[in-house]
Structure formats: structure tokens, C-alpha cells
Amino acid sequence: DGGGPPRESAGVPAMSASAHLRELMKPENAGTVVGFLAGGALTVYAINWWTGRTRKKTPVAESEGRSLRSDSSIDCHRGKRMADVDQVLRSAHKSGLLGLETQAVALFYDLDALKETLLALRVAFPPHFLHCIAVKANPLPFFLRGAVEMGFGLETASMGEVMMALQVGCKPDHIVFDSPAKGRRDIAFALKHGLQINADNFDELVRIDEEQQRIKGARGRFSDSAIGVRLNPLVGVGKIKALSVSGADSKFGIPFTAANRTKLLAAFGTYPWLTALHCHVGSQGCSLEQHAEGARTLHEFACHIRTEYGQMRIKSLDIGGGLPVNFADDSVAPSFAEYSAVLRTRVPALFEANKMYRVITEYGRSLSAKPGWVAAVVEYVKHVDDEKDIVTVQCGSDLFMRSCYCPGDFPTRITAHDGPTGEALVGVKGLEGAGEGRERREIVADVVGPLCFQGDKLKSANSMPQVREGDVIVVHDAGANTLSLWNRHCSRLAPPVYGYYRPGSSSSQEVLGKLEVLVLKPAEKVKDMLRFWAP
Secondary structure (H helix, E strand, O other): OOOOOOOOOOOOOHHHHHHHHHHHOOHHHHHHHHHHHHOOOOOEEEEOOOOOOEEEEOOHHHOOOOEEEEOOOOOOOOOOOHHHHHHHHHHHHHHOOOOOOOOOEEEEEEHHHHHHHHHHHHHHOOOOEEEEEEHHHOOOHHHHHHHHHOOOEEEEOOHHHHHHHHHOOOOHHHEEEOOOOOOHHHHHHHHHHOOEEEEOOHHHHHHHHHHHHHHHHHHOOOOOOOEEEEEEOOOOOOOOHHHEOOOOOOOOOEEOOHHHHHHHHHHHHHOOOEEEEEEOOEOOOOOHHHHHHHHHHHHHHHHHHHHHHOOOOOOEEEOOOOOOOOOOOOOOOOOHHHHHHHHHHHOHHHHOOOOOOEEEEOOOHHHHOOOEEEEEEEEEEEEEEOOEEEEEEOOOOOOOHHHHHOOOOOOOOEEEEOOOOOOEOEEEOOOOOOOOOOEEEEEEEEEEOOOOOOOOEEEEEEEEEOOOOOOEEEEOOOOOOOHHHOOOHHHOOOOOEEEEEOOOOOOOOOOOOOOEEEEEEOOOOHHHHHHHHOO
């Protein structure tokens, strides 16, 4: 980027990387998947949800209707390994995948961590839970296709995301369509293809019924789609209002007031095809207790509907997603297992498959954020004075929109690294000169991006080692809501996406084997950007 069109990444074909990942994640290669997920050290047990007892060690592909759960002594829900970052940067620099003359910015994923996180979600809940990953957080096809082949569903918020879900092979009944602004054509497509639809409001229910009557007239029965309605359980606003959707003024769902409760109950009498309920409390800034309270409200209303219209009327409950992510350090807090424990305490009936329904979740950011990180090569350093620098890199609000516009709600965590070696730099106070090797003089710096407004800052007044041209700034926990929020301001080109893993590792703690780096998505080409603006 920067001075002209980026050079194509050398030596690693993107298609072979994608094919390699698909091969690893095929169901028939379950043993490979487990080894790939946990380096061979993860102990997986079958849990009988009737008794809660451990029965036997079970491969992932042979769950036989039981939940899979990791040994409580091993936490398989993690982000990237910080120790790998230096080596990945060194490898990327040496191979030409990262550098001022090749690619000045790249998004990296620790593939071991990414798939361990998927497994951690699956094993934290019983087997009648269907986890539909929120496409909006990370729409990269390698991730969506791999997750689908591991048995996950996909949650979509637009027709574009619906088409992506179908393209990567997701079964229609594992696709949840949740947009609050579905057009009539969107509804007709979803019903024709058997997607699960969550209606956002009473008027949308009317539109769905009109299309259902057309379908019934043509084929003698309603669509095969499972159709639910979204409630706003009114559990309150979290710490970040923009991501809290259960306040009284939320744009999502039907507020669960006494009057609306009566209207919703009547709707189930009016529409025989209405068989599901949905809620979503919010995401970053909302507590586990708020999420669990929303699920409790949904379950209690489902029981009321079953009392009124029969035990088989409600067939699924979609309790949403939104598990918060810890952006302060590398630790994962809270984990899926922690939320599962809170939910089971608050709504134990959700965990009883014999008497309830399919339960759907919609996690997104919490699956992809911590396994991903961005590397940005330092382009320029302006010395404001002896103690303050302005460090310019080739990404800003184009890739970190929320962090640049709302830094208080979405702070970034960065580290500085030596360009050629990838080693993390260490700031030393009072050091004479700029410093050499890993030890650099500690200064205060603004790390800024290339876009044409003053707020394009990744970090302001940050105490850090002094960097120079060609060094690397790493932005951590950047695997979700970064590339998916990419914008076209200044018509810049989207960066490449790389993945890395350790083949043949024998332990998730003591990692063996050389890191393999794959191109998961090449950098955007100039012709692609030009096509966006004009045919």
C-alpha cells in the first residue's frame, strides 16, 4: 500500500493453503483435527448430560449424541501464543510476506488457537445446542467453511452473508437469518431455501405470513423454514450503549412489555408456522448475568406458549451470542465454560435435552478476536521532541474503525517489534540515544494511520520503545470486527490474511515443530478496488 500497488505475496499459493485447511478439517480426518486443535495434548471426554459423569475418552467424530468436554485441568480456550509472534514476524519478513516493499500490513491468525476456541465452544454446552457463528465478525471463507465442516451453523445479518453461508456449504437449516431490515425479496428467498428466520417485529410477521400463504397455495404446505420472533427481554444496557440491544429504546426486537407479551402470545395463535423464539442482549460491555437473564426470559415465555398451544409448539430457542472479549491482555476471560456455568445455574432447563428444544447460540467476536493480530510495518517516524514521536503505519480506521472513532470503548493493545528479527522491543527509561537491538529508549508516541483525518490513531500518548522505519507494530486481539469493518475511505487496498500453525506438535504447552505460514486471503488488487467504484 502507501506508495503504489502492493506486490503479490511470493511463494505461497492461496488456493493450496485453503485446500490444505479444508483437508485438515474434514470429518473423516477427525484425528488430524484433534491433533491440529490441541497439539495432541487436549484430553477430551464424553459427558453424559443425564448424570454429569465422565464415561470414556472419545474422538471428536464419535460423540454419539453426547457433549464433548475438555479435561477441567486443561483450558483449551485461548488466544494466540505470544511466543509465536516473533517467529511468525521473522518468517514473514524473510519470505517477503511482510515488509515496506511487499506488504506493509497483514492480518495473522493462529490457526491452532482458532480451532481450539471452536472446540472450547462446542464442548462447553450439551449436544442439542447448535452454535451458529456470527458471520459479521469474521466473514473469511476459510474460517466459515472450516467451522461448517466441524458441525457449526452460521448466523447471518444480510443477504450477502446468507449467500456466503450457502457458498461455504452450510446446510440451510443451520443458517439463521437475523436482519432487522429484511425486504420482501429477502423473506421470499429465505423461505424458499429453508433458512431459519427470526422476525424482528410484528409487521415482519405479516410479511412472512403473506409469503407463507403464497407458498402453501403453490405446494400445499408452508415453507420448511423454522421461523421465530425476536424479543427484547429488557434486561438493561451494558457498559457500551452502542453494543447493548436490550434497553427500552433498542432498535432490535419487540420490547417484552406486558402489552406486547399478550400480542406475542396471540401471534402464535394466528400464525401456525411460528415455532421459535429469539433474543440477543448485546455484546461487549454486557455481563454474563445479563445474557443469562435474557435466556431465562425467553425460556419462561416459551413455557407459557407451550401451555397455551401444546408442548411441541416451540421447537427452538435462539439465545443469541455476545460473549465479551478481554482486550487488556492475552488471557481469555470470560470463557465459554464460565458462561455455560452461569447459564446452567440461571436456566437449568435449557440443558435438559429430553424435555426442551434445540438451543441456538450466535457467537462471533469471542471466537475470532484473540487468535488474530495485525502486523503493520512502520513507514515514518516524526520526532515531535525528545520525548514524543508520531509513528505512521499503513492501517488505521480503515481496519480499526471502532478503536479510532471510539477509543474509550474499544482500546487497542500494541507491542513494538524489530523489523528483521521480529523480536519484541523493550523500552528502557533514560537510555542514551535511540538504543540498539531489542533495547530501545522508552518514549511516548502516537501510533497513527494513513487516512485523511486527525482521529486516525491506533494509540495516543502510548508509552513504548522508540521505533524506526521498518520496525513492526503489532495490534493484538484483532481477529474479529476488523477486516469485516473495512471501509473504502481514501480507496485503500485491503491487506492480506495469513495463517500459521505447528504441524506435528505434541503438546499444547510445550510446542514442537516448525511454524507453517499460509496465505488465507491475498491482498486486494487495484482492479478490485476500481471495480468497487465503477463497472
